[in-house]
Amino acid sequence: MTASPGRAPIPVATSHRPGQDPVLDIRDLSVVYRTPGGDVRAVDKVNLSLAPGEVVGLAGESGSGKSTLVYGATRLLRAPALVTSGSVTYAGRRVTKPVDLLRLRADELQRLRWREIAIVFQSAMNALNPVLNVRDQLIDVIHAHLRMPRDEARERAGSLLDLVGIPRSRLRSYPHELSGGMRQRVMIAMALATDPEVVIMDEPTTALDVVVQRDILAQIVELKEQLGFSIVFITHDLSLLLELADRIAVMYAGQLLEIGTAAEIHREPSHPYTKGLLNSFPSLRGPRRDLAGIPGSPPDLRDPPPGCPFLPRCAYGTSACEEVDMQLLQVATSKDPEHVTACPFVLPDTPAPPPRADRQEIAGQKIAGEPT
Amino acid sequence: MTEQATTLTSAAAARGELAMEAIAVSKDFKIGRGQIVHAVRDVSFNLYRGAVVALVGESGSGKSTAARLLAGQERLTSGTIKLDGKPVEVRHHDDFRRYKSQVQYVFQDPFASLNPVHTVRYHLERPLKLHHGKGANTDTEVATLMEQVRLTPAQQFLVKYPHELSGGQRQRVSFARALAARPTVLLADEPVSMLDVSIRLEMLALLDDLRQRFSLAMLYITHDIASARYFADEVLVMYAGEIVERGPAEEITQQPAHPYTQLLVASAPDPDNLGSTLRRGVNGTRPQGPQQIRTPEQMATTGCPFSSRCPLAEDRCRQEDPALEPITATRAAACWRLDAAAPELVPGLPGSVRTTEN
Numbered sequence: 209m210t211a212s213p214g215r216a217p218i219p220v221a222t223s224h225r226p227g228q229d230p231v232l233d234i235r236d237l238s239v240v241y242r243t244p245g246g247d248v249r250a251v252d253k254v255n256l257s258l259a260p261g262e263v264v265g266l267a268g269e270s271g272s273g274k275s276t277l278v279y280g281a282t283r284l285l286r287a288p289a290l291v292t293s294g295s296v297t298y299a300g301r302r303v304t305k306p307v308d309l310l311r312l313r314a315d316e317l318q319r320l321r322w323r324e325i326a327i328v329f330q331s332a333m334n335a336l337n338p339v340l341n342v343r344d345q346l347i348d349v350i351h352a353h354l355r356m357p358r359d360e361a362r363e364r365a366g367s368l369l370d371l372v373g374i375p376r377s378r379l380r381s382y383p384h385e386l387s388g389g390m391r392q393r394v395m396i397a398m399a400l401a402t403d404p405e406v407v408i409m410d411e412p413t414t415a416l417d418v419v420v421q422r423d424i425l426a427q428i429v430e431l432k433e434q435l436g437f438s439i440v441f442i443t444h445d446l447s448l449l450l451e452l453a454d455r456i457a458v459m460y461a462g463q464l465l466e467i468g469t470a471a472e473i474h475r476e477p478s479h480p481y482t483k484g485l486l487n488s489f490p491s492l493r494g495p496r497r498d499l500a501g502i503p504g505s506p507p508d509l510r511d512p513p514p515g516c517p518f519l520p521r522c523a524y525g526t527s528a529c530e531e532v533d534m535q536l537l538q539v540a541t542s543k544d545p546e547h548v549t550a551c552p553f554v555l556p557d558t559p560a561p562p563p564r565a566d567r568q569e570i571a572g573q574k575i576a577g578e579p580t
Numbered sequence: 581m582t583e584q585a586t587t588l589t590s591a592a593a594a595r596g597e598l599a600m601e602a603i604a605v606s607k608d609f610k611i612g613r614g615q616i617v618h619a620v621r622d623v624s625f626n627l628y629r630g631a632v633v634a635l636v637g638e639s640g641s642g643k644s645t646a647a648r649l650l651a652g653q654e655r656l657t658s659g660t661i662k663l664d665g666k667p668v669e670v671r672h673h674d675d676f677r678r679y680k681s682q683v684q685y686v687f688q689d690p691f692a693s694l695n696p697v698h699t700v701r702y703h704l705e706r707p708l709k710l711h712h713g714k715g716a717n718t719d720t721e722v723a724t725l726m727e728q729v730r731l732t733p734a735q736q737f738l739v740k741y742p743h744e745l746s747g748g749q750r751q752r753v754s755f756a757r758a759l760a761a762r763p764t765v766l767l768a769d770e771p772v773s774m775l776d777v778s779i780r781l782e783m784l785a786l787l788d789d790l791r792q793r794f795s796l797a798m799l800y801i802t803h804d805i806a807s808a809r810y811f812a813d814e815v816l817v818m819y820a821g822e823i824v825e826r827g828p829a830e831e832i833t834q835q836p837a838h839p840y841t842q843l844l845v846a847s848a849p850d851p852d853n854l855g856s857t858l859r860r861g862v863n864g865t866r867p868q869g870p871q872q873i874r875t876p877e878q879m880a881t882t883g884c885p886f887s888s889r890c891p892l893a894e895d896r897c898r899q900e901d902p903a904l905e906p907i908t909a910t911r912a913a914a915c916w917r918l919d920a921a922a923p924e925l926v927p928g929l930p931g932s933v934r935t936t937e938n
Binding site for chain 1: 746747748803805807810833846847849850
C-alpha cells in the first residue's frame with residue numbers, strides 16, 4: 209500500500225492540543241462481544257485523547273461502537289463484552305500520577321468513578337429511579353462518592369439544581385412529574401454532583417426537540433466554562449457537533465475513520481464516510497442542495513470485510529481499499545497535523561461521487577438488499 | 581377561521597386534487613379534577629393528492645393528536661373532517677374499515693409498530709385480505725409491495741421477523757403495510773426520526789417516490805423543520821395546539837414570520853455556524869428569552885399561547901389570542917406583533933393597514 213506523495217509518513221495516532229497533556233488518553237482499545245457465532249469486533253484498536261477543558265465529539269451511526277468505546281474505556285461493560293487490548297490513561301488534577309483505568313483494582317476504580325469521570329446516560333427516563341424524588345437521587349450520588357454531612361448534601365442538591373436552571377421546588381418531584389428536558393437537566397446535575405474532571409455525554413439530547421436541545425447544549429457549554437471539566441460528547445448528529453465540539457472523531461464499524469477540529473471537518477472533510485454524513489442533513493440555510501445520504505448499511509462485525517469497512521458503501525471505492533491498513537494519517541492537503549484520516553485515497557477536494565447506479569458496481573456489492 | 585380559509589390558498593394545492601379537509605378541528609382531553617387540555621384548537625388545513633403538508637412543532641404541540649384525529653383514532657371535540665368532499669361519519673365498524681382503506685398511518689417507532697411474533701409476510705397479507713378480500717392474488721401483491729419499498733429480494737425478507745431487520749428495513753415494512761390498503765391519504769408521524777441519520781434521507785426519498793407514484797396526499801409530522809424544507813410543499817407550524825404560521829415550505833424556513841417559527845429555525849443545528857451562540861460560553865447570550873422552562877401553569881390559557889416565551893410579547897398578546905391572518909396569498913401567521921417580528925413581510929398585511937388607519 210503506497211501512500212500518495214506528500215503525505216506525512218509518521219502515523220499521528222492520537223492527537224491532542226499541543227502543549228497540554230491529555231486528561232484521558234485511550235490507546236489501542238479493542239472490545240469484542242463474545243457470541244456463539246464468533247466475536248463481534250465492536251471496537252477495534254481505537255486511539256483517542258481528551259485534553260483538559262476540551263469537547264471531543266464522537267460521531268457515528270447506531271452500532272458503530274461509539275458507546276461501546278467509552279463504556280469499555282470506563283469499564284462499564286460486562287460479559288459478553290470483553291476488553292481485549294489497550295490502555296486508558298487518566299491524568300486528572302486530583303490524582304497524583306496518571307493511572308490506567310483498565311488495570312485498576314475494583315476499589316481503586318470505585319474511588320475514581322463519578323468523582324473523576326461521570327456519565328450522562330442517553331435515556332433520562334430510564335436512567336432516573338422512578339420511585340425516588342430528585343433530591344433523594346442527588347443525595348444518593350453525593351453520599352456514595354463524597355464524604356459530606358446530610359445537611360450539606362441537601363444544600364448541595366439544591367445548588368446543583370440552581371446550576372442547571374431548575375427551580376428548587378422541583379427537588380421533591382419524581383421523574384414522571386418532570387418534562388423530558390428537565391429530566392435531562394437532572395441527569396446533568398447528577399453527573400456534576402461530584403465536580404468531575406471528565407463528563408461523558410451519551411446522546412444527552414437525542415430524544416428532545418430542537419428548542420430544548422439547544423437550550424441544554426448552551427447550558428452544558430456554560431457549565432463547562434464555569435467548572436472546567438472536559439467532555440466526550442457522543443451523538444449521531446454530526447451537524448450538532450460542528451457547532452459544539454472542539455474536535456470531532458468519526459467512528460464507523462468499530463474504528464475511527466477521521467479525527468479533526470470541527471472547523472477542519474467542516475471545511476475539508478476527507479473520509480468519504482464523513483462526507484456522506486455531512487451530506488445526510490437537510491440544511492435549513494443556504495440554497496437547497498441535492499442530498500444523498502449513505503446507501504446501504506454497516507458491515508457485519510462478526511466477519512468484517514478486509515481493508516476499509518466502509519468500502520461496500522463507498523462511492524470512491526477501488527480494489528486497493530481492500531488492502532488499506534486503516535492507519536490514521538494526516539490529511540495530505542491539510543496544514544493541520546491533527547487532522548487525520550483512515551482513507552489515503554480520497555482528498556477533501558476529490559470531486560463528488562458518481563450517480564448511485566455506478567456506485568453499486570464500483571463497490572462490487574449489492575446495496576438494495578441491505579444485510580441485516 | 582372559515583373566513584380566512586377562503587382567502588388563503590394552500591401552497592400544496594397546485595399539486596393535485598383536494599383529498600382531505602380538516603375544518604376548524606378541535607380536541608380536548610379531560611385530565612381529571614375538572615381540568616381540560618386543549619390539545620388541538622380550531623385547526624384547519626387541506627391535503628391534496630400528490631402533495632406533502634408538513635406539521636411542525638415541539639413535543640406536546642398537538643401535532644400527533646391532529647394526525648390521530650385525521651386517522652379516525654380519536655373523536656373530534658368539534659369541527660369536521662372531509663374525505664373527497666364528504667364529511668366523515670363513522671357510525672359502524674364497516675365505515676371505519678372503509679375509511680382506513682383510504683387513510684393510512686405510519687408510526688414513528690418501527691420497533692414498536694410491528695408485531696414481534698409475526699413475519700413480514702403476515703404484516704403485509706393481513707391488510708390485503710382485510711381491505712381487498714379473498715379474491716386478490718396476495719402472493720403477487722405482497723411481492724409488488726416489497727419491490728415498491730425496495731425490500732428485495734422479497735422472498736428473503738418475507739420470512740423474517742421484525743427483530744431480524746434493521747430499523748430502516750422495519751420502517752420499509754411499515755410503509756409497505758400502509759400501502760397494502762391502497763390509500764389515498766398517508767399520515768406519516770415522524771417516520772424517520774427514530775432512524776439513523778445516514779438512512780433518513782434515503783427513507784424520505786422513498787416516501788417521496790411513493791407519494792409521486794401513487795399520487796398520495798401526505799401529512800408529514802416532524803419536529804425537524806429542516807427536513808420539512810426539503811420534503812414538504814406546505815409547512816404548518818403548531819404551537820400549543822394551534823397553527824401559528826403556515827405557508828410554502830421554502831418561504832417559511834427562509835423567512836419565518838412568527839416569533840415561534842423564528843425560534844424553531846434558530847434552534848436547528850447549523851453546521852455553517854461554527855463558533856455559534858453555543859460556543860460563546862458564559863458571555864454568550866441565550867438564543868431566546870428568559871423563560872427557559874415551562875410548567876403547564878405557564879402555558880397561557882388566555883392570550884397568545886406563545887406569549888409567555890415570546891421576546892416581543894406585550895399586554896395585548898397576553899390578553900387576546902391572535903387569529904391566523906393571511907400575510908400573502910399562500911402565507912398566514914397568528915401574531916399581534918408581526919410588524920416587529922417580520923417587518924419586511926408586513927406591509928401587505930391587512931391588519932397593519934387597519935392599525936395605521938386608526
